[in-house]
Amino acid sequence: MKGIKENSRIHAINIINVNKWLGKMHILRNMDFSVKFQERVALIGPSGSGKSTLLRCINALETFQKGKIIIEGTELNNTPKTIHLIRRRIGMVFQKFNLFPHLTVLENCTLAPIWVKKMNKKKAEEEAFFYLEKVKISDQATKYPIQLSGGQQQRVAIARSLCMKPRMMLFDEPTSALDPEMIQEILDLIMDLTKNGMTIICVTHKMSFARQLAHRIAFMDEGQILEENASDRFFSNPQHERTQIFLRKML
Amino acid sequence: MDIKDMEEQSSYIRKNIAPSEPMLRTSRQSTYHWLYTHLFASPINALITLLLATLIIYIAKHLGKWVVLDAIWEGKDRTVCATKIQGGIQNNDWSGACWAFVKANYTQIIYGFYPPEHRWRVNLTGIIAITVNITFLMPSIPYKFINGFISLIIIPIFSWYLLHGGYLSLPLIDTQLWGGLMVTLTIAYISISISFIIGTLLALGRRSQISILRLLCILFIETLRGIPLVSILFIASIMFPLFIPHEITFDKLLRALIGIAIFTSVYIAEAIRGGLQAIPKSQYEAATSLGLKYTTIMCLIILPQAYRLVIPAIINILIGMLKETSLIYIVSMFDLLGMIRITSIQANWITPQTPATAFVTVAFVYWVLCFMMSRYAYFIEKRINLFKQPMIRSKNR
Numbered sequence: 001m002k003g004i005k006e007n008s009r010i011h012a013i014n015i016i017n018v019n020k021w022l023g024k025m026h027i028l029r030n031m032d033f034s035v036k037f038q039e040r041v042a043l044i045g046p047s048g049s050g051k052s053t054l055l056r057c058i059n060a061l062e063t064f065q066k067g068k069i070i071i072e073g074t075e076l077n078n079t080p081k082t083i084h085l086i087r088r089r090i091g092m093v094f095q096k097f098n099l100f101p102h103l104t105v106l107e108n109c110t111l112a113p114i115w116v117k118k119m120n121k122k123k124a125e126e127e128a129f130f131y132l133e134k135v136k137i138s139d140q141a142t143k144y145p146i147q148l149s150g151g152q153q154q155r156v157a158i159a160r161s162l163c164m165k166p167r168m169m170l171f172d173e174p175t176s177a178l179d180p181e182m183i184q185e186i187l188d189l190i191m192d193l194t195k196n197g198m199t200i201i202c203v204t205h206k207m208s209f210a211r212q213l214a215h216r217i218a219f220m221d222e223g224q225i226l227e228e229n230a231s232d233r234f235f236s237n238p239q240h241e242r243t244q245i246f247l248r249k250m251l
Numbered sequence: 252m253d254i255k256d257m258e259e260q261s262s263y264i265r266k267n268i269a270p271s272e273p274m275l276r277t278s279r280q281s282t283y284h285w286l287y288t289h290l291f292a293s294p295i296n297a298l299i300t301l302l303l304a305t306l307i308i309y310i311a312k313h314l315g316k317w318v319v320l321d322a323i324w325e326g327k328d329r330t331v332c333a334t335k336i337q338g339g340i341q342n343n344d345w346s347g348a349c350w351a352f353v354k355a356n357y358t359q360i361i362y363g364f365y366p367p368e369h370r371w372r373v374n375l376t377g378i379i380a381i382t383v384n385i386t387f388l389m390p391s392i393p394y395k396f397i398n399g400f401i402s403l404i405i406i407p408i409f410s411w412y413l414l415h416g417g418y419l420s421l422p423l424i425d426t427q428l429w430g431g432l433m434v435t436l437t438i439a440y441i442s443i444s445i446s447f448i449i450g451t452l453l454a455l456g457r458r459s460q461i462s463i464l465r466l467l468c469i470l471f472i473e474t475l476r477g478i479p480l481v482s483i484l485f486i487a488s489i490m491f492p493l494f495i496p497h498e499i500t501f502d503k504l505l506r507a508l509i510g511i512a513i514f515t516s517v518y519i520a521e522a523i524r525g526g527l528q529a530i531p532k533s534q535y536e537a538a539t540s541l542g543l544k545y546t547t548i549m550c551l552i553i554l555p556q557a558y559r560l561v562i563p564a565i566i567n568i569l570i571g572m573l574k575e576t577s578l579i580y581i582v583s584m585f586d587l588l589g590m591i592r593i594t595s596i597q598a599n600w601i602t603p604q605t606p607a608t609a610f611v612t613v614a615f616v617y618w619v620l621c622f623m624m625s626r627y628a629y630f631i632e633k634r635i636n637l638f639k640q641p642m643i644r645s646k647n648r
Binding site: 056087088090091096098099100101111115116157161 | 533534536537538539540541542543544547551552555556559
């Protein structure tokens with residue numbers, strides 16, 4: 001118990017021996033992983049290796065059967081109170097943006113601050129504009145998501161998460177649904193937003209993206225982490241055979 | 252040939268970006284051309300056109316003759332609409348609509364036996380309901396939540412008390428005296444409100460995580476869907492009073508109304524469930540990841556989207572329900588249809604033509620009401636489709 005407490009001082013996220021089954025499939029196998037405060041981690045690996053599942057477990061979007069996830073010293077259990085507390089600390093950006101199509105860009109951003117933080121509408125709108133300005137899309141505030149391009153929608157989705165002022169952000173393949181032209185734009189945006197030291201876990205298939213963004217890279221396959229290393233060392237000198245094969249295919 | 256020469260020759264490679272030009276307008280096609288392509292394109296096509304045209308002209312001629320040309324517009328009693336053999340003034344081979352009957356009895360057809368000095372209450376209710384609902388149904392007007400609350404909850408309760416009375420200086424008017432169009436509209440309106448609310452709750456219940464709640468909802472929906480409305484009305488009016496103590500009197504109209512409302516709500520629940528299923532799981536996920544709670548997610552994100560998808564389906568159900576309200580005649584309440592029927596067979600108006608006129612009138616009133624609802628559904632549908640399509644992006648993005 002003492003060890004965990006001490007860890008929580010340096011570790012934003014602590015994943016201890018997590019196992020998840022979906023039917024008979026063993027999706028996460030004895031997962032041990034931790035992320036330090038203000039650290040940016042990229043999760044890479046082939047499709048179906050459990051990267052997204054791990055990310056969604058951290059946010060309690062999915063449950064796991066065995067093990068512990070500790071976020072800033074709070075253990076994630078199934079009580080609504082804990083889940084609520086943890087979700088307020090963590091922002092998430094999805095592959096397909098998942099904006100609310102019936103609300104305008106501004107309403108998308110103010111919804112959660114108004115209803116979760118009980119902020120008044122005017123203040124919420126001011127803050128939303130601040131973040132929309134940051135993602136350079138404030139001129140589109142009154143439009144509906146359908147009227148925006150993919151890159152613009154993803155920027156709105158990022159702003160929407162930032163409006164809740166999360167301490168950590170989870171990115172689930174944020175550029176996979178975008179045109180190649182837009183990818184660099186979103187990457188620059190994420191880099192820019194996280195300069196002030198936000199804890200980030202990013203699942204991605206874009207190696208160049210991972211290399212630029214992350215301090216540390218973890219390679220996952222078949223529900224386990226096979227290798228993790230500092231960004232440059234990971235790419236220059238992969239140790240595990242699976243990693244080597246994977247990187248050869250990707251680069 | 253040199254590659255450089257080829258490049259110079261190939262004029263199809265653009266050196267500059269071509270400016271965008273306004274769309275070419277094709278000249279309007281002539282009427283003759285339209286007729287040719289749409290009605291007389293082939294011999295069979297032409298034959299069908301001619302046959303159908305003959306049929307339409309035949310029906311229109313006879314109907315027009317009965318409804319307009321040979322119809323009687325003025326008159327004080329049955330003699331104007333009866334032939335000489337039947338004791339009237341018309342020739343023996345006469346046949347036509349008896350609009351004089353409708354004109355003489357329209358107040359009864361609208362208000363039933365509601366006391367004339369209190370009819371302002373009916374009119375007031377109607378005016379308030381129409382005003383509020385016009386603002387509710389127009390998509391561009393904001394405050395849909397408050398408006399919906401007023402439309403679906405306040406107005407039904409308010410109109411019941413205003414019409415029924417029995418407090419302050421409003422004398423009680425027993426529902427036995429109600430009748431005609433006002434009963435049809437009151438029942439339809441209040442049933443729509445109740446069934447919409449119950450339907451939504453049932454749909455949410457059926458998809459709930461709590462298995463006992465889900466089971467109860469499924470049981471309720473499947474049971475009621477398997478019972479005809481007629482038996483529900485009988486149960487409501489005859490069996491229901493047997494179960495409750497004698498001291499509690501439950502108004503007959505109210506019982507019938509609740510029967511219809513619950514019957515409709517299970518159909519609405521199924522329509523809404525369809526809408527809920529069409530909302531992708533990712534919407535729930537995005538909302539929960541922002542820290543929103545179940546009720547907020549449902550009210551602000553899932554249901555607004557689901558309703559938009561199922562409004563046409565719901566209106567379809569409501570059109571059916573509006574017409575089924577006429578079944579309350581089996582529990583001896585007189586709605587529009589029932590009232591006009593008993594009016595048309597009263598001694599001073601009975602002729603062979605009056606019931607026919609009465610039914611045509613009723614059919615027309617129902618048609619107008621249903622057509623309005625159907626047009627509204629169509630309008631909403633178009634609006635939703637417009638909303639779904641990617642719009643032309645503005646230049647300065």
